[in-house]
Amino acid sequence: MPFEDYEDTIKKCLRCSLCKWIPQIQIKSQKYASICPSIDYYNYHTYSGGGKIILALSIYLNRLEPSEDLADIVYKCSTCGGCAISCKYLNKLEPLEIIYELRELLVEKGIGPMPKQKLYAEYAMEKHNPYNEPPEQRMDWVSEDIKISKNAKIAYFVGCTSSYRRKEIAKATAKILNKAGVEFQLLGSDEWCCGSPLLRTGMKKEALELMNHNLDLIESLGIEEVVFSCAGCYSTFKAHYPRYRKYNFKVTHTSELFNRLIDEGKLKLKENLKIKVTYHDPCHLGRDSEPYPEWNGKMVEVMPLISIPVPPKPLRRGTNGTYEPPRNVLKKIPGIDFVEMERIKEYSYCCGAGGGVKAQYPDFALFAAKNRIDEAESTGAESLISACPFCATNLKDAIDDSGSKLKFYDLSELLLKSLEDKEE
Amino acid sequence: MKIDKKILNEIQDIVGKENATDNEVILESYTYNWCVEFINVMEGKDPIPFWHKPIAVVLPSTTEEVQKFVKLCNKYHLKFKAQSTGLGPWNQPSEDDVIVVDLRRMNKIVKIDPKNMYCVVEPYVTGAQLQAELLKYGLNCHMPGAGPQVSPLASSTSMCGPGFTSSSTGFSGRNVLGTEWVLPTGEILRLGSLSLKENSDWFHGDGPGPSLRGIMRGFIGTKSGLGIFTRVAIKLFPFPCNIKQLEIKNIIPNYDFDIPNYMQFHLISCKNYETLELAFDRIEKEGITFMCFHTSTYGLHTIFSNTQEELMNRAVASPRIKNPLVVLITANTKREFEYKEKVLKTAIEELKVKDVVATGKYIPPNIAYAEALRSALGMHGFLATGAFQSTHGSMDTSRLCRVLMERNLPLKKEYIDKGLIGNDEGKGNWSTSYEHGHFYHIETPTMYDQTKVESVEGFVEYLDRCNKLDLVEHLGIPFFIEGDKMHDWYGPQCSNYHIWLRKIKTKFDPNFVADSGFYISPEKEENKTT
Numbered sequence: 001m002p003f004e005d006y007e008d009t010i011k012k013c014l015r016c017s018l019c020k021w022i023p024q025i026q027i028k029s030q031k032y033a034s035i036c037p038s039i040d041y042y043n044y045h046t047y048s049g050g051g052k053i054i055l056a057l058s059i060y061l062n063r064l065e066p067s068e069d070l071a072d073i074v075y076k077c078s079t080c081g082g083c084a085i086s087c088k089y090l091n092k093l094e095p096l097e098i099i100y101e102l103r104e105l106l107v108e109k110g111i112g113p114m115p116k117q118k119l120y121a122e123y124a125m126e127k128h129n130p131y132n133e134p135p136e137q138r139m140d141w142v143s144e145d146i147k148i149s150k151n152a153k154i155a156y157f158v159g160c161t162s163s164y165r166r167k168e169i170a171k172a173t174a175k176i177l178n179k180a181g182v183e184f185q186l187l188g189s190d191e192w193c194c195g196s197p198l199l200r201t202g203m204k205k206e207a208l209e210l211m212n213h214n215l216d217l218i219e220s221l222g223i224e225e226v227v228f229s230c231a232g233c234y235s236t237f238k239a240h241y242p243r244y245r246k247y248n249f250k251v252t253h254t255s256e257l258f259n260r261l262i263d264e265g266k267l268k269l270k271e272n273l274k275i276k277v278t279y280h281d282p283c284h285l286g287r288d289s290e291p292y293p294e295w296n297g298k299m300v301e302v303m304p305l306i307s308i309p310v311p312p313k314p315l316r317r318g319t320n321g322t323y324e325p326p327r328n329v330l331k332k333i334p335g336i337d338f339v340e341m342e343r344i345k346e347y348s349y350c351c352g353a354g355g356g357v358k359a360q361y362p363d364f365a366l367f368a369a370k371n372r373i374d375e376a377e378s379t380g381a382e383s384l385i386s387a388c389p390f391c392a393t394n395l396k397d398a399i400d401d402s403g404s405k406l407k408f409y410d411l412s413e414l415l416l417k418s419l420e421d422k423e424e
Numbered sequence: 425m426k427i428d429k430k431i432l433n434e435i436q437d438i439v440g441k442e443n444a445t446d447n448e449v450i451l452e453s454y455t456y457n458w459c460v461e462f463i464n465v466m467e468g469k470d471p472i473p474f475w476h477k478p479i480a481v482v483l484p485s486t487t488e489e490v491q492k493f494v495k496l497c498n499k500y501h502l503k504f505k506a507q508s509t510g511l512g513p514w515n516q517p518s519e520d521d522v523i524v525v526d527l528r529r530m531n532k533i534v535k536i537d538p539k540n541m542y543c544v545v546e547p548y549v550t551g552a553q554l555q556a557e558l559l560k561y562g563l564n565c566h567m568p569g570a571g572p573q574v575s576p577l578a579s580s581t582s583m584c585g586p587g588f589t590s591s592s593t594g595f596s597g598r599n600v601l602g603t604e605w606v607l608p609t610g611e612i613l614r615l616g617s618l619s620l621k622e623n624s625d626w627f628h629g630d631g632p633g634p635s636l637r638g639i640m641r642g643f644i645g646t647k648s649g650l651g652i653f654t655r656v657a658i659k660l661f662p663f664p665c666n667i668k669q670l671e672i673k674n675i676i677p678n679y680d681f682d683i684p685n686y687m688q689f690h691l692i693s694c695k696n697y698e699t700l701e702l703a704f705d706r707i708e709k710e711g712i713t714f715m716c717f718h719t720s721t722y723g724l725h726t727i728f729s730n731t732q733e734e735l736m737n738r739a740v741a742s743p744r745i746k747n748p749l750v751v752l753i754t755a756n757t758k759r760e761f762e763y764k765e766k767v768l769k770t771a772i773e774e775l776k777v778k779d780v781v782a783t784g785k786y787i788p789p790n791i792a793y794a795e796a797l798r799s800a801l802g803m804h805g806f807l808a809t810g811a812f813q814s815t816h817g818s819m820d821t822s823r824l825c826r827v828l829m830e831r832n833l834p835l836k837k838e839y840i841d842k843g844l845i846g847n848d849e850g851k852g853n854w855s856t857s858y859e860h861g862h863f864y865h866i867e868t869p870t871m872y873d874q875t876k877v878e879s880v881e882g883f884v885e886y887l888d889r890c891n892k893l894d895l896v897e898h899l900g901i902p903f904f905i906e907g908d909k910m911h912d913w914y915g916p917q918c919s920n921y922h923i924w925l926r927k928i929k930t931k932f933d934p935n936f937v938a939d940s941g942f943y944i945s946p947e948k949e950e951n952k953t954t
Contacts, residue, residue, distance in 0.1 A: 011473070011875045012810040012811070012874065013456075014458040014806060014811075015457050015458050015510060015511060016458070016511050016571070016573060016803065017509055017510065017511065017573050017574075018573055018803070020573075021550070021573060023672075023676065023679075024552045024572045024573055024798055025670055025672055025679070025681075025791070025794045025795060025800055026672055027552040027556050027572075027798075028556055028669050028670075029553075029556050030533060030553040030554070030556060030557050033550070033552065033553050033556070043443070043483050043529060044445070044450050044453070044481060044483070044526065045453050045454065045526065045528075046449065046452075046453035051453045054452070054453045054456045055453060058452050058456075058474070061472070061474075063474065064448075064449065064452050067448075067449065069447055069449045070449050073450070088676075088677075089730070090730060090803050090804060090806065091806065092732075302736055303847050304840075304843040304847055305808075305809045305843070305845070305846050305847075305872065305873045305876070305879060306732070306736075306808055306846065308732050308733055308736055309733075312733045315677075317676050318675070318676060319675050319676060319677065319678070321675075323675070346675055347676075
């Protein structure tokens with residue numbers, strides 16, 4: 001049985017529903033108080049973080065058997081981790097980890113993942129991308145005006161979505177690096193899916209196979225720093241890989257690199273833009289990019305019924321996510337009027353695409369993204385900025401579907417506009 | 425039993441196919457709740473947090489849908505149990521074959537009337553949501569101690585609802601105005617000014633004619649045992665300080681808050697319970713506090729800590745405060761603030777007590793001010809052992825609060841010494857003034873470990889003895905006198921109230937469709953009176 005690691009905590013869910021909301025003291029309106037797209041869409045308590053903990057305990061106590069009905073509920077979650085942030089404001093429960101454990105159990109039992117997730121996993125293993133695209137076309141986005149430095153110590157890990165679906169993000173990223181004089185190499189067709197979609201749908205074994213290939217490759221090339229424009233790849237490398245295998249190179253998200261390059265004077269920003277923008281924190285760049293803390297202590301009973309971890313056990317609460325670099329970039333671009341949404345940073349609302357949802361439950365993914373678009377519009381912004389190609393796809397779908405006048409830009413696209421000589 | 429598919433289809437015709445289900449996995453998640461483990465022990469079962477599995481869960485979105493559903497229950501003699509935000513065992517079906525009505529989709533703030541200072545809400549509006557909207561008008565609502573994530577409607581209509589701001593905002597049951605109530609028969613009853621033939625509105629909660637508010641909720645509410653409340657008007661209060669939003673700084677868990685102008689915690693150390701009683705009365709008669717409550721030293725550390733480790737550090741490193749009285753002064757102007765502070769200082773001098781904040785020995789964290797404004801202090805109570813529940817639960821005088829604390833002390837210590845409940849030195853009480861000393865509330869929060877059989881069983885034994893103590897020593901009616909077994913024990917010793925309660929249940933719920941596990945069942949056929 002899984003859940004042993006969480007035995008103590010899964011018995012302590014209070015069913016308080018804090019997991020359904022952003023931290024209570026952060027609530028600024030009725031409309032944008034929720035943190036969980038799943039409970040927002042499906043309504044039954046079962047779909048909340050706490051609901052999933054109850055199901056895990058039921059399985060643990062042999063009250064419930066893994067089933068297709070269980071899978072359909074457990075996979076209707078974007079694994080955004082918002083529930084865990086709100087829960088851990090005061091408690092120590094790990095609803096997100098429980099959801100991952102439930103998915104691994106379902107895979108182990110041959111019930112999970114869901115059909116479309118299974119298909120993209122097969123593609124990821126065969127073609128090394130979940131889109132079933134030819135590996136040799138992974139670099140088709142590279143135009144002649146982009147300079148690649150074959151033996152550079154920095155590698156740009158493009159990711160499957162930017163390589164095949166959101167090529168504009170890859171192009172903008174490469175052009176910005178060129179303008180800053182940053183030499184980088186690409187891994188080309190040897191770059192494999194980072195494994196994020198598999199890891200988050202319970203296919204850990206397969207995901208680790210992809211991880212090992214990528215780490216072997218990067219280490220064999222003597223690369224010192226890997227740059228990511230994809231939040232999903234970034235969090236997978238930064239937070240998840242080290243749980244299974246350590247590595248020695250540095251991982252950097254483009255928002256961090258861009259911010260650094262601006263501060264170093266390597267990017268000359270022009271006042272090309274006069275727009276009001278707001279920023280959507282991708283879950284994987286924000287709370288999910290926080291590394292899993294290591295702890296090798298023990299529980300010590302300090303008073304009857306009260307045991308505390310000694311030394312103190314750090315909790316993964318989203319505290320160390322990547323929040324400021326993208327904001328700093330936006331604030332430094334001349335002519336940009338940056339405004340915040342109500343749900344930001346560690347308690348940002350998910351776009352709804354992750355955890356295999358976009359593939360298997362597109363209606364749910366679109367619902368969550370529309371909710372976020374509505375919030376972005378409420379700020380009065382003309383453009384919505386983010387820093388993840390998968391968020392980009394889903395948010396753009398929601399803009400199109402809802403008829404919103406919002407424009408969407410990846411951070412790299414917006415930054416590139418401010419570096420070019422022409423006005424928008 | 426499984427629900428008849430034809431009946432489920434009829435329910436789905438009312439609420440929509442996706443909003444009624446008999447999916448076994450979904451039903452399983454509705455069998456669980458906080459404190460169910462000790463309810464199971466009380467019933468002689470294993471201390472697990474799972475209770476009776478419902479046969480279906482229904483998610484209505486309007487009063488009309490609720491009404492049609494309840495009528496269907498009468499037609500097929502099916503029992504229902506309604507829940508709003510759903511915290512606590514009172515939300516669970518108390519027997520098999522019950523349909524859970526989850527009111528989550530009824531989540532509208534129907535009306536905010538700033539001029540007349542009331543609002544109208546549906547069941548799934550939470551306290552924090554409501555307060556966030558009220559803040560835009562400079563208004564505030566009372567929230568129960570359970571926290572800002574729970575339903576003001578449920579607290580107002582169906583529970584008791586004391587809270588941390590009770591000294592200035594009363595309690596939930598006190599603030600109910602017009603109410604829309606779907607009776608167990610499916611009829612809709614509108615209380616107070618909502619029932620007027622002409623120009624009906626929500627501004628008043630009772631009359632003309634005999635008060636139905638007592639039948640609706642009495643002291644502790646019927647927990648859906650007399651139907652389903654679909655909309656309620658709630659009395660509002662001015663927000664205690666000049667802010668339009670809670671602006672929280674930094675990233676979790678290092679949240680910080682700029683304390684608004686004219687807001688100050690005072691922690692008053694009282695040498696004994698007698699002094700505490702005097703301090704309560706003396707300070708509250710001035711009508712100056714936003715909060716005025718007593719908790720133990722340990723409780724004080726708890727509400728000012730965000731982790732177990734922080735709590736332990738505070739317990740070790742902080743100065744000892746005897747029988748603390750927590751006072752929060754708020755004001756909208758400098759003059760008002762200075763006046764209130766001066767009055768408090770005078771009272772403190774007269775009482776010869778110490779304010780440990782003024783001496784600089786204990787500084788509440790800034791974030792506690794934000795949590796106080798949002799009534800979010802209660803959930804801290806779970807930090808130590810993971811679970812707590814209160815025993816006793818009186819609403820009476822400050823003298824009674826003191827007597828109860830004194831009488832309960834040796835009893836609680838007995839169970840602490842056995843290692844069955846958390847060690848708060850027996851002083852883990854929570855007492856607040858209602859409406860500036862108009863009356864007082866006392867309960868005794870007790871920590872236990874819900875994962876340890878002996879702790880759960882120990883808590884149940886202690887709870888039982890608390891209930892008996894209340895009866896023998898005349899300490900008021902406790903919270904957990906609910907359900908047939910408890911009423912049949914307490915009733916004969918308290919004016920036979922249980923007989924009258926049964927008559928009410930029988931009249932209002934002739935087909936016995938509203939689950940009464942936390943209320944009372946109807947009269948038996950042979951005892952029925954007309």
